[in-house]
Amino acid sequence: MDAWTLHPDRLLPADPAARGVARRLYDLTRDLPIVSPHGHVPTAMLLDDEPFADPTSLLLTPDHYVTRLLHASGVPLAELGVGQGPLSEADARRAWRHLCTHWSAYAGTPVRFWLESELVDVFGVTVRPSAETADAVYDTIAARLAEPGFRPRALFDRFDISFLATTDDPVDDLAAHAALAADPSFTGRVVPTFRPDRYLEVTAPAWADDVARLGEVAGVPTDTFSGWVAAMESRRAHFKEHGAVSADHSHVDPGTLDLDRADAERIYADALRGHVGTADGTALRRHMLLEQARMSADDGLTMTIHPGVRRNHHTPTFEQYGADVGADLPLEVSYTDHLRPMLERFGTSPGFTVVLFTLDETAFSRDIAPLAGFYPSVYVGAPWWFLDAPDAIRRWRAAVTETAGFSRTSGFIDDTRAFCSIPARHDMSRRLDAGFLAGLVAEHRLDEDEAAEIAVDLVVGRPAKAFGL
Amino acid sequence: MDAWTLHPDRLLPADPAARGVARRLYDLTRDLPIVSPHGHVPTAMLLDDEPFADPTSLLLTPDHYVTRLLHASGVPLAELGVGQGPLSEADARRAWRHLCTHWSAYAGTPVRFWLESELVDVFGVTVRPSAETADAVYDTIAARLAEPGFRPRALFDRFDISFLATTDDPVDDLAAHAALAADPSFTGRVVPTFRPDRYLEVTAPAWADDVARLGEVAGVPTDTFSGWVAAMESRRAHFKEHGAVSADHSHVDPGTLDLDRADAERIYADALRGHVGTADGTALRRHMLLEQARMSADDGLTMTIHPGVRRNHHTPTFEQYGADVGADLPLEVSYTDHLRPMLERFGTSPGFTVVLFTLDETAFSRDIAPLAGFYPSVYVGAPWWFLDAPDAIRRWRAAVTETAGFSRTSGFIDDTRAFCSIPARHDMSRRLDAGFLAGLVAEHRLDEDEAAEIAVDLVVGRPAKAFGL
């Protein structure tokens, strides 16, 4: 069998008329540095720069994109190392064999594209994963991981990441970010992102304790709603000082609501006592999101909204393995009415920027593109989770471009915990954008010089614009 | 005019790069036997093996896919024989002429593909239907129907159907199935499907009588909810003894709900007295569906869910012609929250399997694929009714594959009353899957050897897996 290689035209249009144009457009962007304004890479990984332990704990166990389809195929999460702490080599190999044995389960999925890019381009694997080749693939990667060139910082450099944002709790002291920024041997730009969700979920059992802790860290009592606002402002300022450019928000809906201050204080007080009803709790959460928008209009942190997820859908899995193991599921989302109170107030404010994401594709052409095509503050977010895949990305471009063009989109967002998949994810986006633009050129809807300018702008200009870089 | 023939590349991708691959993949599956795990062919037809009466009552009158578009075109259903009982030859010919005169109304529809396959491949028609050719086409088919090779069993053999499931009421004694199974001259495998919908619709006027009859047939009093459960278990066992592999469920939404047994009994008692409110009635119906899931987890009957239909939308049509005449219409469907109570309890149970269908395409990428990509019990059902058409099937594959792959899909389901359309429906599916896989190969997202394995697995392996064959 010949060595396993990746075709240079992967994901480019098969149609010969468009493929030639797509190749030329892709050539303009393939080697541009990576800007990653939203994701979940741990800062400590780059600060400590320890070698990665093994292929499984790097590429398989922590990535719910990978584990969920194995779980659906009948492999218990424990067999994949989920929730098992550090793995013995035997356990790591056994988990890895599950992945390779079920390789065909990934056919047609983006995980397949990312993994094969990682295996071939990053680690130099030359055989296709299968039950037979599992150990050989494991050995190849394990050998690489022992080399200095495969430590986190070396890969960071090799991946050519010019900007990386992490995602952080408002009470985080950001010491790791400070240390990394102060380290003269690391020249990358790695910044935190303000993610205050838990402090807005006023009906959650842990909420009262969470806001008490927020108050302590901020040095501002949070026993009133006004105190909550002041504490938030203080922590946002702390994040800005450490380089943050955005605040990220994910609730079950993207509702915003203007409450009288007195009503907000009353519901807040009820919530602190644990006596808040669902309707009041929802109203306060939506009002809090409006307050976050007001703060963003003031401090300039771009607001990103990732709504509509039913977290931990399967309670037994949550109880055994915890959160973020692949059991979060999409819900219906609409934006037009939900965002109206926010956009009435800040939609045309010069300092305000908001990027909208969805797991419900119906919002692309119906809500998000029309909003971004009118409000100067609104950007169309890149396809997110479940939709960060070739055909979905094409559907997204086709759904939003005709109303919002290219200039109202945010640039690609990888939103990943899987560090080694970052280049493959951005590469996928660049290939697909080249293909989409080539399709417009092939149908004489755009001239190639215009398409070339847009292709580069999508990688360089749009994230800079949407995230104020 | 040349003879009317069907092009061998029908429905394969027009793009030359993909078409060659598609042809090779289709060649692997075109002649494989047909597995039909859900449909509506009457068992008696195969048991009695009487010749079909005429072209109209075989191909036109009973098929609401065909009659609805003629009705929309202004032809009253009575003119098509609907609700008219046995047709005189004059009436049958007149109805047939309506079909041929309106042939262009089917342009671009799957009915066109199925009918032309039936006319040419099954009956050897050589002229395209039109006002001018209507009688000639009628005569050709009528002549064939008089031949022994066109009796039901002969066609069953010729269609190479290796497994066929019918759809049956829980009170059915399944005598026809028993007789067919006991007939040494028939070697096909024809099994019943348990379809208990009417016994869950507790607010329907006929419900109390229906459950009384259920109790009689089961020999278990159904004057309590516990009795209802026991009667259901008894009838499911009867169906299993007669070869059933699945239970089919179709309600206005796919809600499931866990009720205390005392609440269930109270609402059940209210319902028997005809004094149940809408909210209580819905709650009990959803709890009953959860009970059906519990039974499926116990007895292994695969659960298929076909929700979201407004039945008999046009009351005057229902009053004149009855149900199933083309006046059922789709509703919005979401699954994530509706199925949560069921999947919390049975989602990872080894013996439980559920296949999800929808008429609302928004559920493909948002609900169904994400659920099937995590829960080992959940399979993505094939596109159903209104969506069992080339472009819709392509949208479906594009919407679900990136999240659920191919292995989490159920295999093709024809769900048809139109016996002679079964080969055409499965052929359409095989052509489209070959084309979809060829597209992945042409874009270098999949190797052709992998695509070949998947193409065969979709026809052979998936239905066997999802329906426990």
Place this chain on the structure above:
Amino acid sequence: MDAWTLHPDRLLPADPAARGVARRLYDLTRDLPIVSPHGHVPTAMLLDDEPFADPTSLLLTPDHYVTRLLHASGVPLAELGVGQGPLSEADARRAWRHLCTHWSAYAGTPVRFWLESELVDVFGVTVRPSAETADAVYDTIAARLAEPGFRPRALFDRFDISFLATTDDPVDDLAAHAALAADPSFTGRVVPTFRPDRYLEVTAPAWADDVARLGEVAGVPTDTFSGWVAAMESRRAHFKEHGAVSADHSHVDPGTLDLDRADAERIYADALRGHVGTADGTALRRHMLLEQARMSADDGLTMTIHPGVRRNHHTPTFEQYGADVGADLPLEVSYTDHLRPMLERFGTSPGFTVVLFTLDETAFSRDIAPLAGFYPSVYVGAPWWFLDAPDAIRRWRAAVTETAGFSRTSGFIDDTRAFCSIPARHDMSRRLDAGFLAGLVAEHRLDEDEAAEIAVDLVVGRPAKAFGL
């Protein structure tokens, strides 16, 4: 740089197999006269036949399709002349420069297609708009506008518009229509459309005054619901006398509801006193729409329904600039249950016709096509606003054709205020239909002679059928 020209194959499929067929089909329709059964061109423009003032006030300022994306790009609407009254040449030029400077913002949008068609085909512009060419483009168009061949009537003739419907308030005396019809020097057919929305919005502050005025104009007291009905009937008759063929309806949902006359009268009386609740107000509005349907079944005016728009989403913009400036946004729409009361009563009435539109694409395959595939009175409306764009139109055809075919669609509707864009909009539709049909031919789903017949029917036959021309 070579002269800016438009490629003859614009929007035709890039795939060579389909492109040849598409060219032949497009050749059959490209020069057919334009039938425009719904739009917003002012009648007075054609009656007065004054020269257009300048490029900006003709092509930019009044067209919210154009201004909204400039607004999103950071250009205040005032800078574009919106709400500024007649523009000085300096202001007109400055606004025009904004358009040309932001030309790339339209890449991939239909506005780009329409504008380039207008600039090149109508006005003979030979350079691509940009910051550098803005003045030259302005000058070219301004020079043309001074010529007699660019007056409204001359363009009307040149555009070959055989039928044009305007949109009018029920209290309009239609004097302009009468004068135009009586003018022997104008031979075009220009008719009004009955648009009674405001008289159905019973909770709107101005409603009571509006219906009082309606009563005055109709000469029928509107102090009761029965009076309202009689006044409506009277005004509809007035419109019919002036050539109207349809009545247009746009509410937040397409709900219809049968109320007892006593309930309708009671709510109506409450509404006149300004004491109507939201639920009652919605019920009466839906009942009024049902009454409009009853009137359409009686008088034969085709009913067009354009639901699901949140008007004037950004109140500050509305207060500064008024309505119709690009701040209307789409909402979710479903039809199946909403229209049931109407279709139960009139769905099979011979004289009744209704055309359904949506801004929410989910309704295409789920609601609209299934309804039009059963009810002889229901037609699938062309993609509307936000969706009147190449990829959306393709999605629409793909979504509706498999269920409703071609014959149940209404023909193209331009729905535009932008007079000069009418030829480009119809041309876009013809190109896309040629391409869609060519795709079916290339996949051997349709013979080319059938496709040819359909292509012409979509331009000539469908609008005539759906609007009773």
